[in-house]
Amino acid sequence: MKFDSPAKTNPIDRLKVVGKPTPRIDGPLKTTGTAPYAYERHDVAAGQAYGYVLGAGIAKGRIKSMNLAHANQASGVIGVLSTLDHEPVPLGPSNTANLFGGAEVQHYHQAIALVVAETFEQARAAAHLILVDYEREKGHFDLAELAPAAPLAKDGKGKPKVENFGDFDSAFASAPVSIDAVYTTPDETHAMMEPHATVAAWDGDNVTVWTSNQMIQWGKRDLAKALGIPRENVRLDSPFIGGGFGGKLFIRSDLVVAALAARRFHRPVKVTLQRPLIMNNTTHRPATIQRIQLGAERDGRLTAISHESTSGNLPGGKPESAVSQTQLFYAGANRRTAMRLAELDLPEGNAMRAPGEAPGLMALEIAMDELADKLGMDPVDLRIVNDTQVDPMNPDRPYSYRDLVGCLRRGAEVFGWHERSAQPGTNRQGRWLIGHGMAAGFRNNILTKSAARVRLAADGRVTVETDMTDIGTGSYTIIAQTAAETMGVPLEQVSVELGDSDFPISAGSGGQWGAVNSTAGVYAACVKLREMVAQKLGANGEDIVFADGRVEVDGRSFALGDAASGGELVAEDAIEYGDVDETHQQSTFAAHFVEVAVDAFTGETHLKRMLAVCSAGRILNPVSARSQVIGAMTMGAGAALSEELAVDKRFGFFVNHDLAGYEVPVHADIPHQEVIFLDETDPWSSPMKAKGVGELGLCGVGAAIANAVYNATGVRIRDYPLTLDKYL
Numbered sequence: 001m002k003f004d005s006p007a008k009t010n011p012i013d014r015l016k017v018v019g020k021p022t023p024r025i026d027g028p029l030k031t032t033g034t035a036p037y038a039y040e041r042h043d044v045a046a047g048q049a050y051g052y053v054l055g056a057g058i059a060k061g062r063i064k065s066m067n068l069a070h071a072n073q074a075s076g077v078i079g080v081l082s083t084l085d086h087e088p089v090p091l092g093p094s095n096t097a098n099l100f101g102g103a104e105v106q107h108y109h110q111a112i113a114l115v116v117a118e119t120f121e122q123a124r125a126a127a128h129l130i131l132v133d134y135e136r137e138k139g140h141f142d143l144a145e146l147a148p149a150a151p152l153a154k155d156g157k158g159k160p161k162v163e164n165f166g167d168f169d170s171a172f173a174s175a176p177v178s179i180d181a182v183y184t185t186p187d188e189t190h191a192m193m194e195p196h197a198t199v200a201a202w203d204g205d206n207v208t209v210w211t212s213n214q215m216i217q218w219g220k221r222d223l224a225k226a227l228g229i230p231r232e233n234v235r236l237d238s239p240f241i242g243g244g245f246g247g248k249l250f251i252r253s254d255l256v257v258a259a260l261a262a263r264r265f266h267r268p269v270k271v272t273l274q275r276p277l278i279m280n281n282t283t284h285r286p287a288t289i290q291r292i293q294l295g296a297e298r299d300g301r302l303t304a305i306s307h308e309s310t311s312g313n314l315p316g317g318k319p320e321s322a323v324s325q326t327q328l329f330y331a332g333a334n335r336r337t338a339m340r341l342a343e344l345d346l347p348e349g350n351a352m353r354a355p356g357e358a359p360g361l362m363a364l365e366i367a368m369d370e371l372a373d374k375l376g377m378d379p380v381d382l383r384i385v386n387d388t389q390v391d392p393m394n395p396d397r398p399y400s401y402r403d404l405v406g407c408l409r410r411g412a413e414v415f416g417w418h419e420r421s422a423q424p425g426t427n428r429q430g431r432w433l434i435g436h437g438m439a440a441g442f443r444n445n446i447l448t449k450s451a452a453r454v455r456l457a458a459d460g461r462v463t464v465e466t467d468m469t470d471i472g473t474g475s476y477t478i479i480a481q482t483a484a485e486t487m488g489v490p491l492e493q494v495s496v497e498l499g500d501s502d503f504p505i506s507a508g509s510g511g512q513w514g515a516v517n518s519t520a521g522v523y524a525a526c527v528k529l530r531e532m533v534a535q536k537l538g539a540n541g542e543d544i545v546f547a548d549g550r551v552e553v554d555g556r557s558f559a560l561g562d563a564a565s566g567g568e569l570v571a572e573d574a575i576e577y578g579d580v581d582e583t584h585q586q587s588t589f590a591a592h593f594v595e596v597a598v599d600a601f602t603g604e605t606h607l608k609r610m611l612a613v614c615s616a617g618r619i620l621n622p623v624s625a626r627s628q629v630i631g632a633m634t635m636g637a638g639a640a641l642s643e644e645l646a647v648d649k650r651f652g653f654f655v656n657h658d659l660a661g662y663e664v665p666v667h668a669d670i671p672h673q674e675v676i677f678l679d680e681t682d683p684w685s686s687p688m689k690a691k692g693v694g695e696l697g698l699c700g701v702g703a704a705i706a707n708a709v710y711n712a713t714g715v716r717i718r719d720y721p722l723t724l725d726k727y728l
């Protein structure tokens with residue numbers, strides 16, 4: 001189904017099932033511990049052996065030799081896969097760091113060996129008997145040291161990435177009010193609950209991997225390349241995923257070494273990356289140093305906007321695109337954005353939830369607060385004055401739908417914003433300094449092809465098959481709701497099968513594009529199935545009514561399953577987009593409001609209230625969408641107050657590489673959270689008229705907290721996380 005014009009009225013609009021607050025259909029499997037996660041796939045591939053990954057003990061250099069003798073002789077050991085026995089595996093387009101093979105060490109905890117044994121404990125014990133002789137080289141690990149000389153990052157065509165619009169320099173120089181400040185964000189790690197894990201088994205030249213991966217077809221493509229086999233010889237199965245946040249967008253070393261070892265030792269092999277390995281072995285959100293300059297008229301209208309971000313990565317890696325929202329978010333005639341990229345020998349930087357916008361808005365939205373302060377203007381009003389309904393660097397291109405102003409107004413009203421004390425440091429209750437802060441949020445809505453298959457059985461059951469993944473987001477449920485609505489059946493009559501690379505290719509889970517695209521693909525397949533049903537019953541597709549598990553045509557009524565009485569009906573289709581996202585800027589919007597209490601003596605910061613108001617098209621399921629947003633707000637609280645990978649600048653690794661040292665918020669840190677979705681549809685997004693919210697909920701939260709801390713204390717902190725030492 002081609003989607004190239006605004007969506008018209010369609011079966012989804014009945015909202016009998018779609019849009020209803022529906023508990024997860026996979027909830028019982030999860031709460032009873034019976035959802036099969038990758039490492040628990042005891043049901044597949046008999047005779048699984050256990051692998052234990054050895055990570056490199058240096059950050060940069062070469063392995064001169066590796067003595068495997070003791071490990072090979074250890075109890076229960078089947079064999080050891082050594083990086084010295086393999087060429088570096090070829091990488092897919094989105095991987096930078098070597099996943100396995102060769103003597104060169106690019107980063108600390110790079111996988112250099114896999115011990116395979118009968119039990120996990122035997123593999124672990126033997127891994128510690130491997131003796132590695134390294135030749136260490138000097139590396140670069142300090143972003144701040146390299147930043148002043150960091151070159152401009154190149155775009156895909158090798159051109160330096162600078163975007164200019166109007167004349168920033170003159171406009172900034174002549175602006176009556178301006179600010180110019182530098183903000184820093186640290187390296188962060190995904191810290192998902194479920195570690196990366198894979199069971200791999202070969203059958204002749206074909207390999208099947210039961211794994212934990214967000215993007216099944218990328219994984220299939222990249223694993224085939226790494227193994228040097230045709231794509232059709234690879235099958236990935238990933239029906240349940242215990243969190244990803246971008247850390248499982250691309251294949252990682254667990255998949256590669258499990259598949260290599262299973263081939264070499266003629267046994268199914270299961271591998272999980274040990275928790276202390278994940279922070280340095282996989283990817284992370286790169287630290288940024290961001291300079292923002294804003295110039296405005298005295299009424300608050302922005303006349304000059306500049307945002308430059310410097311981040312680091314391994315040679316060949318990409319910059320953190322922290323400036324992208326600044327090109328689009330606010331009106332303003334003169335703008336400049338640029339990115340710089342320093343070569344570092346730290347582990348690979350790559351996508352983590354809302355890559356770009358998450359750290360970018362942590363800076364931009366403090367800058368807006370600083371500007372409001374200088375203007376003596378309410379920060380909500382400053383954002384309203386600078387709203388735009390078009391792409392500001394391409395004014396002929398309107399937003400498909402944008403109600404940021406609605407978010408701001410509604411949020412201010414519900415939160416009681418105008419009752420706050422605007423003067424920083426003036427609201428004290430006993431030892432607590434109370435502060436209120438706000439920020440705006442922005443994240444794009446990305447459209448991408450997505451396919452699905454639907455089957456109708458004679459008993460009326462509808463089964464959906466697509467390689468879409470559910471990373472804890474609620475994909476199973478919104479897909480079931482979509483099929484139920486379109487086919488006119490109760491939700492209980494729908495089964496959903498996900499995550500198998502043998503199913504039709506979906507959008508996958510990433511960039512908050514999963515919800516809108518995967519459901520639109522299911523909708524397309526269901527529309528085709530409706531046509532097949534109509535044909536079977538000798539009716540025109542337009543005159544037929546699908547409702548309550550029945551079909552009505554010309555005054556006659558059939559059970560839906562009757563159409564399949566002569567055999568199952570199977571329909572497959574994909575949603576494909578014309579140029580709707582070129583003619584229209586598609587984004588989602590939020591306003592975040594936060595109340596904090598800061599201990600006047602110790603600087604300890606408590607969150608008291610959090611509110612998010614979102615403008616994100618039709619909300620397919622208010623329960624799962626709210627869960628996405630409160631999870632993201634919680635992640636934003638971590639980013640603001642505690643999360644930071646500490647870099648050892650002498651030896652080049654992330655020191656706090658476990659969940660004790662890397663501090664994510666716990667229940668006690670999180671107050672009452674409220675989420676409001678504006679009641680809207682976006683007809684340009686897809687026939688579903690929906691958009692994603694999974695990343696939007698994170699965008700702007702950190703700055704809202706930092707702005708609340710400023711309001712509480714009068715101390716402006718521009719360096720995340722806001723730890724106690726910085727309040728002095």
Ligand code: MOS
Nearest residue numbers: 246352353510511
């Ligand atoms: Mo997201 S960082 O694209 O999983």
